[in-house]
Amino acid sequence: MGMVRRLLLGFVWLLFVFLLLQLAGFVFYQFVVSRPISGYGYPTGLEQPHAELGYHYQPNFSARFKGTAYQHILIETNPQGFRDADFAHRSGEGLRVAVLGDSVVLGPGVEADERFTSCLNEPVTARAASAGQSVASSMQSLDWRVLNLGVHAYSFGHYVKLAELDFLGAEPDAVLLGITLNDFAPMQSVGPARRARRQAEGWHKPEWIARIQARIGRTYAARFLDELDTRLRYALLSADEREAYHTTWMRTVVEAWQQDENRERFATRLDQFTDLIEQRGLPLGILLFPELNALSDPATFDGPRQQVRALLAARDLDYCDPYDDFARQPDLDALFLVRDSVHYTPRGHQLLCEAIERCLEAGTLADLAEASSPGR
Template structure:
């Protein structure tokens, strides 16, 4: 009996090492693009009284989807995926960038995001700019307004950029991460150490490779309609969503309140319209939401950057986005976005409308209204 158990253990170890080797070859040699998602790690999201949810300050972990588990997630003391927000002499103009998972940088390393690319340190005595990344996955315009009302959680920016993803009309109360964070705070759940141990096991090449095989097998069994990319279906929902008077009114109300609040505090601000892959490929079917948002901003005389044309000029659109993802940018996509915004930021006049005050000398914004 003992010999049989030993034989089984040795056989399982052999299978594990075989899968570990196969997974190592698959992921490190890039034999094929993985098709699994990125996933957010356990313990990252916590409940927040005004925002519904946010990130655990000083959290350290990795994406848990099998495709991106080599990419770390480090959260600063203020609860965002960035280095510490404490003001430094080389900062120059401090620009808070609000947004969802696109700003957060889903599936890419922190240093590969457009916000880091746009950072410019003090050079030859000239003050640069410091972009403060306040991106949180699944945030909508209601969250951006709440952040403004909370004084941007003490980050004390000189100017603000709002990254608009085309489903930002959604209600901040109807949000999966917020509901999960609340359940986590009020109900029984597995201990954090168990969840983190499961994720560490899940980061082995063997487990990742098994998940990849399962995902590919499931995908192979789908019919033609079911194989339509998830984010294409998402974009169809977005196009339909903008046809709702309630959704449009919610977005416009939030936009007006946000604008009034920042103008009253003399904080320069502007917007970024993030291009989406389906809208780039098939504008006649999918580009109406972007054009509508532009119209709403133009009606109010609000400044914005729209990198759509810069993206559309690229020869390989797929290379600008994560694998089988029409929303989140690859490192190359973040580079294109960075170059486009670098040319556009001056037109927003974020650094020239500080009321005659130098950066960081404006009266401190109260924590709430």
């Protein structure tokens, strides 16, 4: 009886501690006592092996981010396996523009309708009127439907393969390619591709265990403990170790762009992609994504962007570079997620949308602007 009593008391004590943590987590997240700093985390089951792409998203999937900060945000995929509405044709939809890219296009940490692709789908005149702005006549004539084909960790090899696979049923009339500065990475080397190989070969955690862990991770208690662990570990770091993860990542990117192998791979994949698009007769525009370190310290971090611009200019490719639009903002941190120099907040996505429209008006995305005009 003594053992049973001790076990019962232990269970009651654990339950009490769990309830306290639940309450603390509820207060922390629901009342925004402090801005969460832990990551977003892609939901279990989102990725699945793909014979040619290495991995892709599960079609008709629905789940929330599993990181501690963004569990209120839903990820839903369409029948083609992208985070967007069904790509089926709609009556009077205009030019179908497929936007290709990695997680920046996917939009972690923001709702689907807060991304720049959703903003581009809104009538320009209506948004300008609500903001008290005027719209140039060339912008009033845009007639398109923007399709989001973003998948996290995709790189140029994936974009080439998507073009070879006819964009997995998106059936675009034009393409806007979003470039992140590490897009030279080989397809097979990115983390999701390695996980997909392990899954295909049976070297993976059973699905039921992963789902139980995901369910436990959604409790306020688990999220709050994770948040406390992150903050404690950060507090114990030395000054040198406190350099943000994405600053370290960007240093790696700068070093990688100094290697001939990476530059040549990027240029080769760029040529392969543009050749495929040209063969299909599709108008093409290219979008460069501004990165926080390059904006804050261009002398140290802006080399890769300049090299990409040179590659695009040498090939006479239309591209939009919103770097200056971002650099003019008084609070750069407000444009990016917490402790993240790559992914944008809703305000960052809005600014990106406005920059793309500026590029269309200025003629730096001439093929897309011409193709999306009535009477094309």
